[in-house]
Structures are given as structure tokens and as C-alpha cells.
Amino acid sequence: MLNKELISSNIPTLHYQDTVGEALLLMQESHLSQLPVVDDDKYLGVVFEEDLQKNSQEQTLQGSNIRLSKVMVPAHTYYLQAVQVALDYRIAIVPVVENEELVGVINQVDLLTELGRQTGVQDPGGVIVLEMDSINFSFSEISRLVETNDAQITQLNTFRQSQPPSLLVVLKVNTIEISTIVATFQRYDYKVKYYFGEERYVNQLKSNLDHLMNYLNL
Incomplete structure (x- = not known):
């Protein structure tokens, strides 16, 4: 299973011109504490809710000093790389990138579901x-x-x-x-x-x- 095959369709994307307030609202609506940020489809990184809360809600992401973590996985690599990234960075989403563009995002729940399926967790046995x-x-x-x-x-x-x-x-x-x-x-x-x-x-x-x-x- 490749990373691109596990991309979720219901995880929103932030744009560099969005305000901090818009970003926080989108996180609240999607029940996530991290979201990917793009600028003209170019992937910039992941922004964290705790960093957003330290800034004025009227500021744009571009105009603030908010740290963006450039965590990602290539689209055509095996999904276990995404599992490792999620564990290493303790994040609930893993951005999938190809040619510096954001292809989509993998939800941690989908990663665990696929990991369980391929390791036979649900199969009967001791x-x-x-x-x-x-x-x-x-x-x-x-x-x-x-x-x-x-x-x-x-x-x-x-x-x-x-x-x-x-x-x-x-x-x-x-x-x-x-x-x-x-x-x-x-x-x-x-x-x-x-x-x-x-x-x-x-x-x-x-x-x-x-x-x-x-x-x-x-």
C-alpha cells in the first residue's frame, strides 16, 4: 500500500494568506490540532494549534512568526514510512508530497487501520x-x-x-x-x-x- 492510496478526502488545507483565526476555526471544525499549509499548491509545512494560539487572530500565517514543520512523506513510498513519521513527530496527520506539491493528507486513524489489516490483528488466533x-x-x-x-x-x-x-x-x-x-x-x-x-x-x-x-x- 503506497502513501498516495491512503489519502483522506476530508482533511482541509490551510493557505499561507489565511489568518490565524481562520486556521484555528478550521482546526476546531475538523477536530485536528495540526493542518498542512500551502502557497500556490506548494507545500510549506504543518502548523500546530499551540503555535497559532500564541499569535493575534488577525495576523496572516505569512505575516506571523509561526513555525511550520516540514514533515512529509513522498507519494510513491510504502505506507510504513508514514507510520514511522507519525510516531516520530507525534502527529495526527501525515502530508503526502510529490514534486514539492501537496498531494493530500493521511489521517492517523487510516494508518492504524491499514497497519492492523496488514499485520492480521483482527484475524483469529493467539x-x-x-x-x-x-x-x-x-x-x-x-x-x-x-x-x-x-x-x-x-x-x-x-x-x-x-x-x-x-x-x-x-x-x-x-x-x-x-x-x-x-x-x-x-x-x-x-x-x-x-x-x-x-x-x-x-x-x-x-x-x-x-x-x-x-x-x-x-
């Missing part, structure tokens, strides 16, 4: 998060351990964390019942940081233990 040193990461080994439990990995993502320095490996598997998979990882000395799914095996053990305790109390 999630297991492993924590390890980067040098110990082996996709083939992790996949083999999952497959020994008659399951398959449908998504795998890795994230580096600084405290403590380690690699998080997020697995999405094609089964909700993950207790045997978790047990397999633990048996092979993998650190299972989190897991989300049904634990029928664990629940059955607890049920059996409860029955035993009830019997002993008779």
Missing part, C-alpha cells in the same frame, strides 16, 4: 511475545517449535527495547489455544513475556486439582 537477545533470534527455530504443536505462525514482528536491552518477538499463531505452545517455548528456555489466548490445558489442570482437593476434604 499472540505470544518472546523476549531474547538479538543474537539468539532464529525464525526457523521459533517456527519449528510452533509447528510441533500443530500450529503455524501467521504474523511475526520484532521490536528492540532499550530497557533492558533486548529483542521482543511478537508471534501471531493460527490457534486460540496456546498453552501447549507457551509450554514448549518455556521448555526450550525461551522467556515468554506475554501471551494472549485460551489456556485450555492450564484450565483443565486447575479443574482436576479442584476436584482432587474437594475429594480430600470429604
Whole structure:
């Protein structure tokens, strides 16, 4: 999915000759705290509501000292670049530019929706998060351990964390019942940081233990 394919049709654009008051009103109507600014279709940057509020509402954007952040992504690059820009700059919109002209704007909500669709967040299945040193990461080994439990990995993502320095490996598997998979990882000395799914095996053990305790109390 390219950036140009995620452009929203309902995000307005400010012009360099607009007043601060007009800009603030447009932000209020669109429920956004940032909007792109253009001058004769040339992209100038993003203006922030907090910067506008420090200026007279009668001033034009051009005549004020308002800072414009030239954050943007090219139209023909992969959408994950827009995701990274939104995270890096903590903005709700990502301008899409081609040949210095504003092609459109991507809404953060649309970015998250596409990210969820492509990473299979809405697909049924369990999630297991492993924590390890980067040098110990082996996709083939992790996949083999999952497959020994008659399951398959449908998504795998890795994230580096600084405290403590380690690699998080997020697995999405094609089964909700993950207790045997978790047990397999633990048996092979993998650190299972989190897991989300049904634990029928664990629940059955607890049920059996409860029955035993009830019997002993008779």
C-alpha cells in the first residue's frame, strides 16, 4: 500500500494568506490540532494549534512568526514510512508530497487501520511475545517449535527495547489455544513475556486439582 492510496478526502488545507483565526476555526471544525499549509499548491509545512494560539487572530500565517514543520512523506513510498513519521513527530496527520506539491493528507486513524489489516490483528488466533537477545533470534527455530504443536505462525514482528536491552518477538499463531505452545517455548528456555489466548490445558489442570482437593476434604 503506497502513501498516495491512503489519502483522506476530508482533511482541509490551510493557505499561507489565511489568518490565524481562520486556521484555528478550521482546526476546531475538523477536530485536528495540526493542518498542512500551502502557497500556490506548494507545500510549506504543518502548523500546530499551540503555535497559532500564541499569535493575534488577525495576523496572516505569512505575516506571523509561526513555525511550520516540514514533515512529509513522498507519494510513491510504502505506507510504513508514514507510520514511522507519525510516531516520530507525534502527529495526527501525515502530508503526502510529490514534486514539492501537496498531494493530500493521511489521517492517523487510516494508518492504524491499514497497519492492523496488514499485520492480521483482527484475524483469529493467539499472540505470544518472546523476549531474547538479538543474537539468539532464529525464525526457523521459533517456527519449528510452533509447528510441533500443530500450529503455524501467521504474523511475526520484532521490536528492540532499550530497557533492558533486548529483542521482543511478537508471534501471531493460527490457534486460540496456546498453552501447549507457551509450554514448549518455556521448555526450550525461551522467556515468554506475554501471551494472549485460551489456556485450555492450564484450565483443565486447575479443574482436576479442584476436584482432587474437594475429594480430600470429604
